Amino acid sequence: MSTDPVRGEATGAVPGKVSGAEPGEASGPSPSPAAVQASREVRAVISRLRRRILGASEAEDLTLGQSTALARLARETETPATADGVTTSVLAAAEGVRHQSMTTTVAALAARGLVVRAPDPEDGRRLLITLTPEGRRRVHEGRQARTEWLAARLQEECTEEELRAVIAAMSVLERLTHD
Numbered sequence: 001m002s003t004d005p006v007r008g009e010a011t012g013a014v015p016g017k018v019s020g021a022e023p024g025e026a027s028g029p030s031p032s033p034a035a036v037q038a039s040r041e042v043r044a045v046i047s048r049l050r051r052r053i054l055g056a057s058e059a060e061d062l063t064l065g066q067s068t069a070l071a072r073l074a075r076e077t078e079t080p081a082t083a084d085g086v087t088t089s090v091l092a093a094a095e096g097v098r099h100q101s102m103t104t105t106v107a108a109l110a111a112r113g114l115v116v117r118a119p120d121p122e123d124g125r126r127l128l129i130t131l132t133p134e135g136r137r138r139v140h141e142g143r144q145a146r147t148e149w150l151a152a153r154l155q156e157e158c159t160e161e162e163l164r165a166v167i168a169a170m171s172v173l174e175r176l177t178h179d
Contacts, residue, residue, distance in 0.1 A: 065101075070139055071142065084120075091106070
C-alpha cells in the first residue's frame with residue numbers, strides 16, 4: 001500500500017502496480033492521458049476499419065467466420081514447417097474461438113471444397129487441414145479485393161502529406177506488435 005505524498009494518507013494502491021492490473025500483467029506507472037486517448041482511438045479506428053476492409057472482400061456464400069478462418073489457414077500454412085497443414089486446435093487458438101466452433105467452420109469450408117482434412121503422417125489420430133486450389137484462389141482474390149479497396153479509399157480521402165502520415169503511424173503501431 002502506498003501513501004499520498006500530499007496528505008500522508010494511505011491510498012490503497014500497491015506501489016508499482018497499474019490500477020486494476022492483475023498479477024502477471026504489466027506494471028509500472030499509470031499511462032498518461034495522451035496514451036489512454038491514443039489507445040481508445042487506435043482500437044476504435046482499427047475495429048471499424050477491419051470491418052470495412054473485410055466487407056470489401058466478403059464472399060456472399062461464406063460467413064465472416066469462415067472467411068477469416070480461410071485467410072488464417074492460408075497464413076498458418078505459408079511456412080515450410082506447417083505446409084502440410086495445421087490442426088483445428090491451432091486454427092481455433094489463432095482465431096481466439098472454441099475448438100468446437102472451429103470444427104464447425106472447418107466442416108463448412110470442407111463441404112464447399114475450400115479445405116481438405118487428412119491424417120497427420122506423424123500422428124494418425126490428428127487431422128491436418130490444408131487449402132484446396134479453390135481455397136487458395138478465394139484467399140488470393142479476397143486479399144486483392146481488400147488491398148484494392150483500401151488503396152482506392154486512401155487515394156480518394158487523403159492528401160500526399162496525409163498518406164505519408166499514415167505510413168509513419170503504421171511504423172509506430174508496428175513497433176507495438178513486437179515484444
